[in-house]
Amino acid sequence: MSPARRAAGPARRVVPRRFYAGDPLEVAPALLNKVLVGGARAGRIVEVEAYRGADDPASHAYRGLRPRNAVMFGPPGHLYVYFTYGMHFCANVVCLGEGVAGAVLLRALAPLDGIEAMRAARARPPGAPGRRSGDGSSGWPDRDLASGPARLCQAMGITGADDGADLVSGAGGIQLVDDGVAPPPRPAVSGRVGLRVAVERPWRWWVPGDPNVSKGKGLVVAPARARR
DNA sequence: CTTTGGATCGTCT
DNA sequence: GACGATCCAAAGG
Numbered sequence A: 001m002s003p004a005r006r007a008a009g010p011a012r013r014v015v016p017r018r019f020y021a022g023d024p025l026e027v028a029p030a031l032l033n034k035v036l037v038g039g040a041r042a043g044r045i046v047e048v049e050a051y052r053g054a055d056d057p058a059s060h061a062y063r064g065l066r067p068r069n070a071v072m073f074g075p076p077g078h079l080y081v082y083f084t085y086g087m088h089f090c091a092n093v094v095c096l097g098e099g100v101a102g103a104v105l106l107r108a109l110a111p112l113d114g115i116e117a118m119r120a121a122r123a124r125p126p127g128a129p130g131r132r133s134g135d136g137s138s139g140w141p142d143r144d145l146a147s148g149p150a151r152l153c154q155a156m157g158i159t160g161a162d163d164g165a166d167l168v169s170g171a172g173g174i175q176l177v178d179d180g181v182a183p184p185p186r187p188a189v190s191g192r193v194g195l196r197v198a199v200e201r202p203w204r205w206w207v208p209g210d211p212n213v214s215k216g217k218g219l220v221v222a223p224a225r226a227r228r
Numbered sequence B: 001c002t003t004t005g006g007a008t009c010g011t012c013t
Numbered sequence C: 001g002a003c004g005a006t007c008c009a010a011a012g013g
Helices: A017-021 A024-031 A115-122 A149-156
Strands: A035-038 A041-051 A079-084 A088-094 A103-113 A174-178 A188-190 A204-206
Touching: A017 A024, A024 A041, A024 A103, A035 A103, A041 A115, A041 A149, A088 A149, A103 A115, A103 A149, A103 A204, A115 A149
Parallel strands: none
Antiparallel strands: A035 A041, A035 A174, A041 A103, A041 A204, A079 A088, A088 A103, A188 A204
C-alpha cells in the first residue's frame, strides 16, 4: 500500500458479490459491523432494515418495476438511493438476483474515518437555530452524524447521483468492506421504522448498545421475557 | 422528557 | 391531490 495507507486498524477486504445474492432477511443482519467506505469517509454499519419485493407491502418494489426502483430489480451488490420527503436521500444495498427485488436500508453508521468531512457535511450554518453557542462545534455530537438513513447519506455525501453504484467494484467511489469485525451474534430486533403497513414484521436489526443507532422506534416484536 | 407540525418534491392515484 | 423507508425545532409537561 502507499504511504497514504491507513495508520491503524486491520486490513479491509472488499465484500464479494456473492454475499449480496441471498435473501434480504439473511443479508441484513450479516451487514452489521461491515464498513461503508466513500472517498476519505468511512463508517461501520450499526443499524439496517430488510425490504423485499412483491410480498412486502412496505417495499418500494411492491407495485412492480418503475424508473425509481429499477436498481432494486438489478444485480446484487449495488446501491439503491432514493429521494423522499422532498429533501432527503436514503441508501440501500441491493440483494437477490437480477429481476428479483430485494434490498437492505442502511439506517445508521458509527463514524470511523473522515469524521471532519462528515461534520462539515452535516453542519448547519453559523448562527442557524440549534447550533451550539460557545465552542466551535458545527452542531452535532459525533454519535448523531449518521444516526438515521437520511443523516447517513448526508454524512457520507450520498445523493441520487449514486443510485446504482457498484459496491463491489467501487467504480462509483463507494465500496463495502469487511475489516474483520463479525456481526453481533445476537443483534437487537424490532419492526421497521416509519411505515404504515407491515410494521409488525421483525425486519430491523441493530448492534445492541451502540450509541450511533437512530432514535427511530420500531414496533417491539420480541419483548424481553421475564427470567426467573 | 414527549409531542407536534413544517419543510419540500417526486411519484402514484 | 395526497403522501412518503425523515429530520429538525419549537412547544408542552
